Amino acid sequence: MFKTEEQIMACDSLRRFLDDQIEPEYLKVKDAPFEKEVIQGFMTRLAEFGLTSAPHPEEAGGMGLDWTTHLMLFEEVGVTAIDIALPILINVVAGEILLKLGSDEIRKKYIGPLLAGEITASMGISEPNVGSDVAAVKTRARRDGDDWVINGEKTWITNGRFSDFLICTCATDEGLTHILVDRKEHGYETRDIKKMGLNAQSTAQIFLDDVRVPIANTIGEVGRGLQQTLVVFERARVHMAMWGISLARRALEEFDQICAGTQPARQADSGSPAHRRQDRRNGHRD
Secondary structure, three states: OOOHHHHHHHHHHHHHHHHHHHHHHHHHHOOOOOHHHHHHHHHHHHHHHOOOOOOOHHHHHHOOHHHHHHHHHHHOOOOOOOOHHHHHHHHHHHHHHHHOOHHHHHHHHHHHHHHOOOEEEEEEEOOOOEEEOOOOOOOOEEEOOOOOEEEEEEEEOOOOOOOOEEEEEEEEEOOOEEEEEOOOOOOOOEEEEEOOOOOOOOEEEEEEEEEEEHHHHHHHOOHHHHHHHHHHHHHHHHHHHHHHHHHHHHHHHHHHHHHHHOOOOOHHHHHOHHHHHHHHHHHOOO
């Protein structure tokens, strides 16, 4: 992909930081589940490079960059660890939804901390027996005075255990609706799902049992949740496609290690791709 001078500088700066600061810490954890303070620390530090804020408007606290540049930055994070890139992407998507569809009060409360990487979002779409068929969502929100009362279960939810709030897709009498559920204020339970890979980041079940949320926490128009969710899928799929390039780059680097007779990155920090990139920046090659 062709890059402008500004994009090259942004990606190179981020690459150095990932190699020197993030990857050594990540390798200590490897596939063990992140503690919340660990992933939150990664998020706040990477937020300084625009990972959570780059594509959002400057007046909202973003950097006002184009999505292509944002994808390039995410490619670099993916080379280091999808376990770090994926949780940040969910924050980016949640930020876009809140900026476009949230009330002034919601934006004022959540956008600043979210773009700074200080709080973590989850998107509550998938359910048991309901994957990409969003229209089949069973989690139910019924009106009770000035509140929604929500009952249901979400599954395969990225950031579930870490999340400070959930943008929950619910079935209502008017149709699918997005509702922001704050973990501290309204409460929900989570349970991590054991997986074959990407175990450092949290993929969880979320349980909502008579959770009472103000009607004011509705995101966008009541009954328009299906259209809003499809837009979310569209954005996330582009980033995931870019991570295919990230994984290919990482695989080639580790293959290069093996051919050079050094240990794979997951076995010895001294032979990690990060160290090999550092050698190349210093003018050394194997």
